[in-house]
Amino acid sequence: MDPSLIVGALMGAGMIGFLLLIRFKDLPQPTPVSPFRHLDERKASIYENLRDLQFEYRVDKLSDHDYQTTKLELQKELARVLAETDRIKAEMGMQPTVAAAPAKAAPVSAVKPNTCPSCGASFEKSLKFCGECGKPMEVTQ
Numbered sequence: 001m002d003p004s005l006i007v008g009a010l011m012g013a014g015m016i017g018f019l020l021l022i023r024f025k026d027l028p029q030p031t032p033v034s035p036f037r038h039l040d041e042r043k044a045s046i047y048e049n050l051r052d053l054q055f056e057y058r059v060d061k062l063s064d065h066d067y068q069t070t071k072l073e074l075q076k077e078l079a080r081v082l083a084e085t086d087r088i089k090a091e092m093g094m095q096p097t098v099a100a101a102p103a104k105a106a107p108v109s110a111v112k113p114n115t116c117p118s119c120g121a122s123f124e125k126s127l128k129f130c131g132e133c134g135k136p137m138e139v140t141q
């Protein structure tokens with residue numbers, strides 16, 4: 001056998017190995033630039049949906065059933081997002097956040113203070129009359 005062929009073959013193999021190495025290094029690293037960002041965004045949109053849902057329920061746009069069903073789904077999703085966040089944090093050796101109970105996200109059933117019993121509008125401070133519909137508001141103090 002011609003020795004130059006063997007040398008050629010070895011060089012070829014080396015070349016391929018070299019190319020593979022370059023290739024491998026070029027692969028995008030799964031560096032967590034901000035591993036929570038998409039989760040945070042997801043969480044924010046779930047909270048937003050919960051608020052919208054609450055509002056629609058208050059203005060009687062939703063039936064009890066639809067409201068409860070949708071709320072439950074949103075809360076389940078929220079729990080998933082929180083669990084995923086904690087999982088990533090655990091992987092990174094971070095302290096998991098005390099998972100906020102989904103119920104906390106939407107204190108719907110609890111009658112909020114300074115909320116108009118007529119139209120459901122809520123206000124920062126207690127008002128004698130609703131700023132939205134002008135009806136008298138219960139003073140909860």
Ligand SMILES: [Zn+2]
Nearest residue numbers: 116119130133
């Ligand atoms: Zn009102």
